[in-house]
Amino acid sequence: MRDFKQYNFPDFLNKALAAIHFTTPTDAQTALLPPILAGKDVIGQAETGSGKTHAFLLPILAAIDPTNYTTQAVITAPSRELAEQLRDAAEQLVSEQDPQVRILLAVGGTDKERLVEKIEHRQPQLIIGTPGRLLDMIQNHVLQVQNNRFFVVDEADMSLDMGFLKDVDAIASAMPPKLQMMVFSATLPERLQPFLRKYMHQPETVTVSQKSVIAPNIKNILLATKGRDHNKIVFDLLHIGQPFLALVFANTKERVDELTAYLQKQGMKVAKIHGDLPPRERRRTMKEVRDLQYQYVVATDLAARGIDVPGVSLVINDDFPVDPEFFIHRVGRTGRNGLPGTAVSLYDPNQEHVVAQIEGMGISFIPQDLVNGQLVDSYDRNRRRDRRATGPDIDPSIKGLVAKEKKKRMPGYKKKIRTAIEKDRRRKRKIARREARRS
Missing domain, CATH: 3.40.50.300 (P-loop containing nucleotide triphosphate hydrolases)
Incomplete structure (x- = not known):
């Protein structure tokens, strides 16, 4: 040993x-x-x-x-x-x-x-x-x-x-x-x-080779916002399971100020850390965080590699970092010394490419949703794409009709497409039966 x-x-x-x-x-x-x-x-x-x-x-x-x-x-x-x-x-x-x-x-x-x-x-x-x-x-x-x-x-x-x-x-x-x-x-x-x-x-x-980009004891959750208010989602997440110490990361100083003000208005004691704070105030706040005087901290990426506090049990990404590499540093604030940790990343419908980019770094997500103040398992966001890939083969002429009708955007175009697809399937079934009789 x-x-x-x-x-x-x-x-x-x-x-x-x-x-x-x-x-x-x-x-x-x-x-x-x-x-x-x-x-x-x-x-x-x-x-x-x-x-x-x-x-x-x-x-x-x-x-x-x-x-x-x-x-x-x-x-x-x-x-x-x-x-x-x-x-x-x-x-x-x-x-x-x-x-x-x-x-x-x-x-x-x-x-x-x-x-x-x-x-x-x-x-x-x-x-x-x-x-x-x-x-x-x-x-x-x-x-x-x-x-x-x-x-x-x-x-x-x-x-x-x-x-x-x-x-x-x-x-x-x-x-x-x-x-x-x-x-x-x-x-x-x-x-x-x-x-x-x-x-x-x-x-x-x-x-130093690693089995995974982030520690295996970190539960890495992906949460679709579905157009809901980020402030309310973060507030609800911070009240699940009473985290020992929670870090919320935002991309800008303005967003840190906005989110901190919202949480404080809800009666929460929240520390904020970003580059515009006077040095003396930043040092005092960092010391108070290390002394565990705060349960909740909202910060920019300045703190992603600057806070090393034992016992961070929850990390929330209000948004994905501009530099995907910082995602690792943010999530790495929890799950230290072999302790379990949870990271929750909020993503909007237009951020599929960002999620794919982070997944390309070898990071896997667990899709979950926030229902009645609790995290529950959700569907894989790629399920529709996968279902399309394994669905029935449609005649190229039908695909052309779909594209044509969508482009025209005429009333009842969906009904026309469905009718054409069913008609094509009936024709193929007739041909198959006829060939079976001949053989």
Whole structure:
């Protein structure tokens, strides 16, 4: 049986792992830890919630010298929330260390002067932050990275999507040539390849294979709205089974505001998270969500990879994300650590192509309907198409009549078509009987 002892981590890390009940490495950690510990550049592609964070934090914290007061590791994340999560995970891992590795967080929306003062007083041995703030500290010669040993780019595809790759590129260019670089991403889009080729030296690409695109313990439901009000549907869904913590994802900040206002008007205590909130308010709300002060959260995709709260039991997609890849990240907020989860995606009649696109990614849906405030099994939305495909063979001339009559849209055209089809069937039956008598 696999366990973390095989990696010979320092005692302080083993104690920290035991404190959070981490005994058996995940598939991602088993695949990633050997090349990272061997000092190789690594490109890691793994699904959300696979445990890749500890796969790079453990080797880095094991290698950092806490008596050497220089910056030895830099980690970038595309959002404040993700950076804060990484900082929290790192601080937990060094909680048993003496002396402790000095860890600093550098993100936008915080007191810049105070951060500069902290860094100038003593360089952090590990700094985690958003690309813009890290680059600002480097370009102003506050953060000294000329002797840095590790550089991690977490959620690289998200950095690309949010337009931060230019800043990440500039940070990488300030690093020494002899550097262990690790890039982690849920997907590896072609636009990311030039950056990887530019800075990585013979990297080992580790792709953690998965049996399904989303965890098998997630019940993935597709719910046709049939023209009904989305607000009312979401309200009803949130009252089924009393979810421990429910996340509702919307595509725009305006829609988050609208849906939050509606739910609050119904007497529900709802938190909202999107990019237009002041940084201080966002941090406070995120902390309150992590402290389980809210049962319901409405958010944009900013939170799809930014909320990592144990116990999310329900995810609702008010609409499908513009980028289908984000569907995986949204749904991946539930079903963590092997716990069961439910994801419900609302879709309108004109979104068949979007559903088909997501199904093409290897994702299966369970069709259900909302009846009297309860989810019940529904029909497969492709049933008519399938029935047509297996139906009786109709003479081409009849098909032509159907097309012609539909185009003309004359009164009684449906009756004409039915009559013509029945007449054609009777003619074929006569021919068949005649041929049978002759034989």
